[in-house]
Amino acid sequence: MLEPQALAAALLGEVLAGRNLNEVLSDLWRREPGLPPRVRGAVQDLSFGALRFFSRLDFLLQALITRPITHEGVRCLLLVSLYQLIYSKTRPYAVVDRAVESARGMDAPWAAGFVNGVLRNFLRTKEELLARADGFEPARYSHPQWWIDRLRQDYPDAWEAILEANNSHPPMTLRVNRRQIEPEQYLALLQEAELEAEMLEGGALRLKKPVSVDKLPRFADGLVSVQDQGAQRAASLLDLAPGQRVLDACAAPGGKAAHILETADVMLTALDKDEARLKRVAENFARLNLKGRLIAGDAAEPQPWWDGKPYDRILADVPCSASGVVRRHPDIKWLRRPSDLAQFATTQRTILAALWRLLAPGGKLLYATCSLFHEENDDIVTDFVASHPDAKRLLISELPSGQLLPSAEHDGFFYALLEKSI
Ligand SMILES: C[S@@+](CC[C@H](N)C(=O)[O-])C[C@H]1O[C@@H](n2cnc3c(N)ncnc32)[C@H](O)[C@@H]1O
Structure with missing residues (x-):
């Protein structure tokens, strides 16, 4: 069935089972190349929207049923339909009718009547249920509780504004x-x-x-x-000059690497651990008519790929939780676990320490993440500087904390510029 609501419900099911939203969307486009653009757009809107507000929708659904729904397809169809009933302009009766129709096509004879009953019940009790949802933080802010707690701890004054920005549409x-x-x-x-x-x-x-x-x-x-405006800051922060040897150590898909080459005549090496993603760097360089050296390799273990000549500039745009860009990837909120942060932090520390050895005396290394959590940002850099006497953190005058919060202009990013003593 090529009904957007049913397609989005199926995608939601796959994401809740642990898959990445971009991947399941790409699979769908490959399987159904003939989908009209209007349907593609609607599937995208509904799947992004249902994931953006997942914990709110789930709270409402729980309040509408007396027993857990054991059929995941029916559950996801209801979540997408609730999303439409609250956030879309589609007329409520049309949403309910289509949901009932989709439920008829499922392998559960009870589904159509059940879906009809739950959605009509929602329409009758909507105001009261929405007010109840506002009393429970994950339902109010549409983030997992641990994520809300972390942001509140890291940003006692800004956490609510961050959560709100995370649920907005990105520019x-x-x-x-x-x-x-x-x-x-x-x-x-x-x-x-x-x-x-x-x-x-x-x-x-x-x-x-x-x-x-x-x-x-x-x-x-x-x-x-x-490219997001926040990401566009990296090239100028690197303070590039012609002839410099520059390493972009986590380069794919190549946005910041390309910007570096557009900015100055430098000798750029673009490294990434993921060979498939490195192909996207090559494609971007080709489209932009830029030239750089591409290497598939591990930034944490330079020995197999490093030619032994120090770099004047290093960009370490390290793997992270991506908590600053969740409005572009709302699935991240539900796929991440709190324990992931410590794992990312370990990787980030290892990569930073390994890359530091490749930097020339007097050279600069820009540490970057698209995360908001201090554990991946300021904590890493502060500890690093404390344990490396030859490292000095330079003040970024337009961004003293190094932290960009998500806003109407840009996503959430963190930058720290380190200089190696001569
Ligand atoms: C945040 S993305 C980089 C985005 C990129 N700088 C841009 O602006 O387009 C992080 C990248 O790090 C790569 N990566 C993860 N671990 C790595 C490692 N140990 N060594 C090198 N690259 C790594 C990932 O494959 C991913 O492409």
């Missing part, structure tokens, strides 16, 4: 390839194409409405890339 922002065109000129091309956009600090262009990249003027010619 679509472009990085202009200044080797080819200036941001003002590309803004004019966007206007000619009737795409509304505005320039953010640093020349990033934020579109009023997201579009597919094939609608962007001369995207295939490499004039622009899609």
